[in-house]
Amino acid sequence: MSVQSVQKKHNLSVLITAGQLFRKEMSSFYKQLVSKLVDAVINVSLMIIVFGYFIQQQIGSGNNFGPFILIGTIASLGFWDTLGKVGDMITDFSGPRTITYTLSLPMPSWLALSVLAVSWAVTSLVISCSMLPVGKLLLYNKFDLSIISYWRLGIMFICSHLFFGFFSLWLVSILKGANITTVWLRVINPLYTFGCFWYSWKTMGQISPVLSSINLINPLVYVMEGFRAATLGQEGYMPFWICAVALLGFTFLCAVDAISRLRKQLDFV
Secondary structure, eight states, rough: OOOOHHHHHHHHHHHHHHHHHHHHHHHHHHHHHHHHHHHHHHHHHHHIIIIIIIIHHOOOOOSSSSHHHHHHHHHHHHHHHHHHHHHHHHHHHHTTOOHHHHHHSSOHHHHHHHHHHHHHHHHHHHHHTHHHHHHHHHHGGGGGGGGOOHHHHHHHHHHHHHHHHHHHHHHHHHTTOOOHHIIIIIHHHHHHHHSSSSSSSHHHHHHHHHHHHHHHHHHHHHHHHHHHHHHOOOTSOHHHHHHHHHHHHHHHHHHHHHHHHHHHTTTOO
């Protein structure tokens, strides 16, 4: 058998193993799917009812705040869902350490870690996508589906959730030995607070151009702005393609640093 044939056989074996690992992660997700969907429906419904009707009445009918908050809520569902995986993985490090078995599978350790991040991305994407009809049902004629660019929305779902998956993996890599509460207060909370969930990046710029410029290092800005540009129209939001490319860049940086850190921490070559 030629060296080339052996290499092809090895590559095929690696891909099959990666596929089996991904299927295992998805199988675990399907067992929790109904529960996660119920949680997501409750979360989205509460946000829409409060902001789409009560706060809408408070700020006046001239501002259609319901769809704005709906899209922000859908965009952030994946963020919070994948963050839940961080705690699970940190617990595993100090407990059963099933990650050791995962990384001992016949595939490169970088690929095994990437499969975990991608599986987190896919499971959170499934939950987020399913909430769009819920939003339409609750907002009815306040949310115009005809202005949505569905192909752009699809791109944004993929880019943002890939980022969420690898960002969560990066958090795992920096949390070993760190205080989770401190990381939450110093990293997660500032990212979300200034991540343009409650307001647009343009609005921030009108109040403080300096702060809005500094906030360009916040990846959640591109998530929120990209989703709203795809669903509510480009006007008033950051250019869609800048958001998509920026998220891919952040994803790459998180992936490289996370995998490098975790391989050292887990003593895998």
